Amino acid sequence: MKRIIAAALVAAFAAAPAAQAHGPTRKKVEEKVTINAAPDKVWAVVGNFQDMSWLPPVEKTEGTGGNQVKATRTLTLKGGATVDEELYKYSAEQRSLSYRINKVDVKVLPVNNYSSTIKVEPADGGKASDVTWDGAFYRGYMNNDPPPELSDEAAIKAVKELYRSGLDNLKAKIEKGNS
Amino acid sequence: MRARRLAGLCLLGGIGVLGIGLAPVPSRAAEAFVTAQNSDTVDVVDLDARKVVATIPVPGAPAGIALSPDRSSVYVTAPEGKALVVIDAASRKVLRTVVIGGGPLGVGVNPVGGAVYVADWYAKRLWEVDPKTLAVAAEIPVGTSPSGIAVTPDGRFLLVADRDDDALSLVDAATRQRVAVIPVGTRPFGVTIDADGKRAYSANVGSNDVSVVDLAARREVGRVKVGERPYAVALAQGRAFVTDQYGGTVSTFDTATLAPGPRLDVGEYPEGIQASPDGRTLYVANWESNTLTVIDAATLTVTGQVKTSDGPRAFGQFLR
Numbered sequence: 101m102k103r104i105i106a107a108a109l110v111a112a113f114a115a116a117p118a119a120q121a122h123g124p125t126r127k128k129v130e131e132k133v134t135i136n137a138a139p140d141k142v143w144a145v146v147g148n149f150q151d152m153s154w155l156p157p158v159e160k161t162e163g164t165g166g167n168q169v170k171a172t173r174t175l176t177l178k179g180g181a182t183v184d185e186e187l188y189k190y191s192a193e194q195r196s197l198s199y200r201i202n203k204v205d206v207k208v209l210p211v212n213n214y215s216s217t218i219k220v221e222p223a224d225g226g227k228a229s230d231v232t233w234d235g236a237f238y239r240g241y242m243n244n245d246p247p248p249e250l251s252d253e254a255a256i257k258a259v260k261e262l263y264r265s266g267l268d269n270l271k272a273k274i275e276k277g278n279s
Numbered sequence: 280m281r282a283r284r285l286a287g288l289c290l291l292g293g294i295g296v297l298g299i300g301l302a303p304v305p306s307r308a309a310e311a312f313v314t315a316q317n318s319d320t321v322d323v324v325d326l327d328a329r330k331v332v333a334t335i336p337v338p339g340a341p342a343g344i345a346l347s348p349d350r351s352s353v354y355v356t357a358p359e360g361k362a363l364v365v366i367d368a369a370s371r372k373v374l375r376t377v378v379i380g381g382g383p384l385g386v387g388v389n390p391v392g393g394a395v396y397v398a399d400w401y402a403k404r405l406w407e408v409d410p411k412t413l414a415v416a417a418e419i420p421v422g423t424s425p426s427g428i429a430v431t432p433d434g435r436f437l438l439v440a441d442r443d444d445d446a447l448s449l450v451d452a453a454t455r456q457r458v459a460v461i462p463v464g465t466r467p468f469g470v471t472i473d474a475d476g477k478r479a480y481s482a483n484v485g486s487n488d489v490s491v492v493d494l495a496a497r498r499e500v501g502r503v504k505v506g507e508r509p510y511a512v513a514l515a516q517g518r519a520f521v522t523d524q525y526g527g528t529v530s531t532f533d534t535a536t537l538a539p540g541p542r543l544d545v546g547e548y549p550e551g552i553q554a555s556p557d558g559r560t561l562y563v564a565n566w567e568s569n570t571l572t573v574i575d576a577a578t579l580t581v582t583g584q585v586k587t588s589d590g591p592r593a594f595g596q597f598l599r
Binding site for chain 2: 125126127128188189198200215217234236243244
């Protein structure tokens with residue numbers, strides 16, 4: 101995570117990424133956390149597409165369209181880099197939302213063609229919640245034989261770390277509110 | 280089904296070696312060979328039992344797939360292995376791994392001559408691989424980021440989706456020359472030719488639509504809106520079935536009127552789709568959900584689901 105924040109500082113001055121492409125080997129990451137709070141309470145935080153403050157590197161969320169499909173948001177990270185995202189699926193009943201990144205510098209997050217789903221499911225008879233965060237993406241370098249920092253491994257590591265820090269922080273934040 | 284196939288095999292046995300290469304094509308598919316990219320395997324799915332009956336290790340992130348005309352060999356592209364992998368369908372074993380370099384992704388087979396065409400994602404070319412020697416017989420220049428490949432039923436022409444040119448290349452199979460560039464929607468990926476060899480359909484990832492192409496006129500004659508990020512097209516019972524990667528749906532439309540039909544919920548990230556030879560059933564590989572969805576073409580309903588290995592793509596022809 102620290103690496104991403106540090107990278108974000110650099111990225112603020114870097115050029116825009118290349119056009120997204122549809123290369124041959126897309127990767128998946130899935131991370132989960134169990135939170136000691138009812139699903140509705142967790143969804144009240146996770147289900148607000150216009151507030152990503154629970155994700156540690158995010159300083160500010162600005163967007164339009166609320167929680168409607170095609171809503172957009174710009175995350176401003178600590179250090180000034182931005183990530184443009186768009187909501188493409190939203191179900192309050194299933195407590196699930198899906199969004200994609202429309203624009204991010206590979207120096208901030210070394211991925212292309214990124215999409216993601218976060219869902220909240222009841223656990224322990226509804227007293228707790230399982231939050232699952234899935235990501236699908238290509239590595240940062242869309243041609244053959246990538247440099248190490250834009251490899252499949254780098255992309256998977258960066259997304260895993262991002263999800264882990266986000267979910268752990270979400271759990272801490274919500275459970276702290278319980279007490 | 281199983282009994283009928285066995286009966287067919289016995290018949291063939293009766294007429295001896297003459298039967299080789301002339302095996303009758305069953306009207307229903309018995310098996311699906313599903314490339315599972317994130318687990319480096321190819322799953323063999325028994326379509327009657329609706330379960331995975333074999334898992335064949337194929338290193339290199341297998342993605343594209345096609346079968347030989349007699350359905351005895353399965354050709355799989357392994358983009359990370361930079362290889363074309365040949366699997367013996369009956370014994371379910373890898374026969375050869377042919378390292379060809381570049382970024383092999385789309386693959387198609389000439390239904391008459393058996394030549395194997397492989398698209399190099401990173402270069403403006405196809406490789407033509409000799410099915411007997413498995414040597415590269417020729418390189419065929421096409422457009423940018425060639426992805427899906429389809430061959431006309433008479434084996435005379437191949438069609439390639441040149442994704443980053445927003446066009447299809449039409450290639451004369453005999454001369455290996457590109458004879459036409461047909462502009463379509465934005466970023467075509469999968470391409471399918473109908474049984475008459477008259478029309479082709481490209482799934483346009485960037486414009487969320489399908490281009491309908493008249494192959495004799497060599498131009499686009501229609502455009503149909505579908506769901507988000509269409510990936511590939513299958514044809515059955517006068518309808519087109521289109522996987523919508525981001526939508527998690529299969530869009531349908533009438534191929535005569537181009538009127539949109541129902542949109543079916545399948546799994547997440549549906550990709551490869553193919554109709555059984557009798558047109559009654561469609562099979563859809565869902566990359567994110569790790570499932571193969573079964574669709575009844577007549578009732579337009581989902582009738583089943585098969586759990587697969589991680590990351591099924593089945594980009595191409597995968598039913599045997």
